[in-house]
Amino acid sequence: MNLAIHPLIVLLFFPGGLFLLASGLVFQWADRKLVARFQNRVGPRFFQPLADVLKLLAKEEIIPQGAHRGLFIALPIIALAAALTAALYVPMFGVQPFFSFQGDLIVTIYLLSALTISLGLAGANSVDRFSLVGATRTLTQLFSYEAPFLLAMIGPALAAQTWQISKINAFVGETTWFIVAQPIGFLVALVGLMGKLELPPFDAPEAETEIVAGALTEYSGRGFALFRLSKDIELVIGLTLVAAFYLGGIANPLEFLLKTGGLLLVMALLQTAFARLRIDQTVGMWWRVGALLGLVQILAILAGIYIRQWWL
Amino acid sequence: MSFEPLGENRFIVPIGPQHPALKEPGHFEFVVDGEIVTGASVRLGYVHRGIEKGAEDRTWIQNLYLMERICGICSHIHATAFVQGVEKLAGVEAPPRARAIREVFAELERIHSHMLWLGVAAHEGGFDALFMYSWRDREVVMDMLEMLSGNRVHYSANLIGGVKYDLNPEMMDKIRDGLNYLEERLAHYLDVVNHDETFIGRTRGIGTMTREQAQLLGAVGPTARASNFAFDVRVDAPYAAYAEFPVEMVVAQEGDLHARFVVRILETMESIRVLRRIFDNLPESELVTRVPRRIPAGETISRVEAPRGELFYFIASSGGEKPERVKVRTPSLCNWGTVITLAVGHKLADMPMILAGIDPCFSCNDRLVMVKRNHQDPQVWTWADLRNYGIEYYR
Numbered sequence: 210m211n212l213a214i215h216p217l218i219v220l221l222f223f224p225g226g227l228f229l230l231a232s233g234l235v236f237q238w239a240d241r242k243l244v245a246r247f248q249n250r251v252g253p254r255f256f257q258p259l260a261d262v263l264k265l266l267a268k269e270e271i272i273p274q275g276a277h278r279g280l281f282i283a284l285p286i287i288a289l290a291a292a293l294t295a296a297l298y299v300p301m302f303g304v305q306p307f308f309s310f311q312g313d314l315i316v317t318i319y320l321l322s323a324l325t326i327s328l329g330l331a332g333a334n335s336v337d338r339f340s341l342v343g344a345t346r347t348l349t350q351l352f353s354y355e356a357p358f359l360l361a362m363i364g365p366a367l368a369a370q371t372w373q374i375s376k377i378n379a380f381v382g383e384t385t386w387f388i389v390a391q392p393i394g395f396l397v398a399l400v401g402l403m404g405k406l407e408l409p410p411f412d413a414p415e416a417e418t419e420i421v422a423g424a425l426t427e428y429s430g431r432g433f434a435l436f437r438l439s440k441d442i443e444l445v446i447g448l449t450l451v452a453a454f455y456l457g458g459i460a461n462p463l464e465f466l467l468k469t470g471g472l473l474l475v476m477a478l479l480q481t482a483f484a485r486l487r488i489d490q491t492v493g494m495w496w497r498v499g500a501l502l503g504l505v506q507i508l509a510i511l512a513g514i515y516i517r518q519w520w521l
Numbered sequence: 522m523s524f525e526p527l528g529e530n531r532f533i534v535p536i537g538p539q540h541p542a543l544k545e546p547g548h549f550e551f552v553v554d555g556e557i558v559t560g561a562s563v564r565l566g567y568v569h570r571g572i573e574k575g576a577e578d579r580t581w582i583q584n585l586y587l588m589e590r591i592c593g594i595c596s597h598i599h600a601t602a603f604v605q606g607v608e609k610l611a612g613v614e615a616p617p618r619a620r621a622i623r624e625v626f627a628e629l630e631r632i633h634s635h636m637l638w639l640g641v642a643a644h645e646g647g648f649d650a651l652f653m654y655s656w657r658d659r660e661v662v663m664d665m666l667e668m669l670s671g672n673r674v675h676y677s678a679n680l681i682g683g684v685k686y687d688l689n690p691e692m693m694d695k696i697r698d699g700l701n702y703l704e705e706r707l708a709h710y711l712d713v714v715n716h717d718e719t720f721i722g723r724t725r726g727i728g729t730m731t732r733e734q735a736q737l738l739g740a741v742g743p744t745a746r747a748s749n750f751a752f753d754v755r756v757d758a759p760y761a762a763y764a765e766f767p768v769e770m771v772v773a774q775e776g777d778l779h780a781r782f783v784v785r786i787l788e789t790m791e792s793i794r795v796l797r798r799i800f801d802n803l804p805e806s807e808l809v810t811r812v813p814r815r816i817p818a819g820e821t822i823s824r825v826e827a828p829r830g831e832l833f834y835f836i837a838s839s840g841g842e843k844p845e846r847v848k849v850r851t852p853s854l855c856n857w858g859t860v861i862t863l864a865v866g867h868k869l870a871d872m873p874m875i876l877a878g879i880d881p882c883f884s885c886n887d888r889l890v891m892v893k894r895n896h897q898d899p900q901v902w903t904w905a906d907l908r909n910y911g912i913e914y915y916r
Binding site: 247250338339342409410412413417418419420421482483484486487488489490 | 540647650654723868
C-alpha cells in the first residue's frame with residue numbers, strides 16, 4: 210500500500226510520530242496482557258501503559274550525584290530518536306516505508322543497536338552498583354545476540370538479492386513464506402528479537418531479583434518514560450521486520466495486524482515457558498547455538514542460489 | 522564524575538534492606554569480581570520486635586497468641602512448640618484427638634509454606650509462570666485452613682492442653698477433595714522442576730552443600746535433608762500425633778538447589794498422604810484437658826519440625842502466671858551460615874536463588890545482640906544509653 214502524504218505529517222503523526230508511539234503502547238499492553246493470561250493472572254487494563262507513561266512524564270527526574278548531567282538527560286532522547294528513525298525504513302502498518310534506499314536494512318539494525326548501546330551507556334553513567342552490573346550485562350548481551358540476529362536478517366536479503374527492506378518485503382510477498390524456506394533463520398530472528406528487547410528468559414540485564422532494574426535503576430520520571438517508550442517502539446519494529454521477512458511480507462494494515470499479532474502471541478508463550486537464563490548461559494547459547502545455526506542457514510541459502518544459477 | 526574505590530578496592534553489590542528480591546528486610550553484601558561472588562556477609566536485625574522479652578510480661582495464655590505472631594507463615598508450629606513445652610511443665614498431656622488435630626494443622630501449614638516457597642524461589646530464578654501457578658494452587662490449602670479455623674494465616678488452633686477446633690466428616694471430605702487436586706498439581710510441578718531445561722540450568726549443581734558441610738554449619742530442615750543429612754524432628758523425636766501417624770523422611774543426595782526443590786515438593790506430597798491417614802483414623806476423645814493457671818516451676822525444652830526445619834523452644838517457669846524466660850531458636854537462624862558459605866564462587870545471578878533456597882524467614886530470627894563498645898557495664902544499659910547507642914549507630 211502506497212500513500213502520498215506530506216512528509217511532515219509522516220514524521221509527526223502517521224505512520225511515524227504519534228501513531229507509532231500509540232502503537233508501541235498498544236503492543237506493550239498486548240504483550241503484558243498475553244503474558245499475564247498465560248500466567249493465570251488478570252493483567253493490566255488497556256490504558257495502563259499510557260497511564261504509566263503519563264505518570265512518569267509528570268514526575269520529577271532525579272539525576273544521581275556523580276552522573277554526567279548532559280549525558281544522563283540526552284541518552285533517553287537519543288534512544289527514542291533512534292527507535293523512531295528506524296521505523297521510517299520499515300513497512301510499518303503495511304504502508305510502504307517512507308524513506309528507502311539500498312542498504313537501509315543495515316541502517317535499521319544499526320539504529321536498533323544504538324538504542325541498546327544508549328541503554329548500556331545510561332547504566333554506566335548512573336554510577337550505581339546495580340546500574341553498572343546491568344549495563345555490563347546489557348552490552349554483553351548485545352554482543353551475543355547481535356551477530357546471530359544480523360545473520361537471520363541477512364538470510365532473506367541474500368535470497369531477495371537486495372539490501373532494501375521494501376524490496377525484500379515485496380520479493381517475499383511473491384514467493385513462498387520464508388518461514389518454510391528458512392525455518393532456522395526465523396527461529397533465530399524471533400529469539401534474537403526477544404534478546405534484543407530483554408524479554409524473559411533473556412532478562413538477565415534487568416533481573417529485578419538481583420540488580421533491581423539493571424541499567425535503568427537510577428532513572429525516574431521522563432528519562433525512564435522515554436526509555437520505556439523506545440523499547441515499546443523497538444518491539445513494534447522488530448515484530449514488523451520479522452513478519453515482513455519471514456511471514457510472507459506485509460502489504461496492508463490487516464496483514465500487519467494478523468502477522469505481528471501472531472508473532473506476539475508466540476513470543477508471549479516463549480516468555481512464559483522458561484526460567485531466566487544467567488548472562489553466561491545467554492552468551493553461551495547464542496554463540497554456541499544461535500550463531501552456528503545462523504551461519505548454517507546462510508551457507509544453505511548461498512548454496513541454493515549458486516545451484517539455481519548453475520542450473521539455469 | 523568519580524568512581525571512588527569501595528572498601529579495599531572491592532565492588533560490593535548490596536542486597537537489602539530494601540530490595541525487590543527480599544520480602545522482608547535483611548542486608549547482604551556480596552563482593553563481586555565481574556559476575557563471580559568472592560565474599561558475602563549478612564546483617565540482620567531490622568525487624569527486632571522484642572518478643573522474648575515481651576513474653577515475660579504476659580500470662581501463659583496471652584503468650585500463646587504472642588508466639589503465634591513470631592512468624593506469619595508457620596504460626597501454628599510456633600504455638601505448638603510453646604504449648605507442648607508448657608504442657609510438659611504442667612505435667613498434662615493433650616487428648617489424642619487434639620494431638621491429631623494439631624498434626625493436621627501442622628501438615629496443612631507445611632503444604633502452604635512449601636508451596637509459597639516454591640513460588641518465591643521460582644520467582645527469584647525468573648520463572649514467574651511457576652510462581653503464579655503455585656500461588657494460585659496454594660489458595661486451595663489456604664481455603665482449607667480458613668474453613669477449619671476461620672483464619673487464613675493465624676489459625677489459633679492451639680490451646681494449652683488441647684485445640685480449639687474440631688474436624689467433622691464434611692470438612693474432612695472437602696479437604697480430601699482439595700488434597701487430591703493438590704497432589705495432582707504437585708506431581709506436575711515435580712515434573713517441571715525435574716525436566717524443564719532452563720530451570721535445571723539454574724538449579725542443578727548450584728549451591729551444592731555436602732553432608733559434612735551441612736553438619737558443620739548446623740543446617741536444619743529441608744536444607745539439610747537435601748544434603749543427605751537425615752534429621753527430622755517428626756521422625757526422630759515424635760511429638761503431637763506423629764507417633765501414631767508417622768511421616769516418611771524425605772532425603773536427597775545431591776545437596777544442590779535442585780535437590781532442595783525436590784525434597785520440599787516430595788515432603789508436601791508426604792504431608793498429603795499423612796493427612797489422608799489421619800482423616801481415616803481420627804481418634805475419638807475430648808479436645809481439651811484442664812491445665813492449672815499457674816504452671817509449676819521448672820525448665821523444659823520443646824522441639825518441633827517447622828516447615829523450615831527444627832524449631833527449638835526453651836521455657837522456664839518460676840511457678841507463676843507468667844513465664845520466667847522463653848527462648849526461641851528458629852530454623853532460619855541455623856541456616857544462614859550455609860548461605861554465606863555457599864555464596865562464594867557462584868555467580869551474582871545465583872545469589873537470589875541460593876538465598877531463597879533455605880526458605881529464609883527474617884523477622885523470626887532477629888535478636889538483640891549487645892556488643893561491648895566503650896561501655897562500662899555491658900549488662901546494664903539505661904534508656905539514655907540505648908538511645909545514644911542508636912543515634913551513634915545510625916549516624
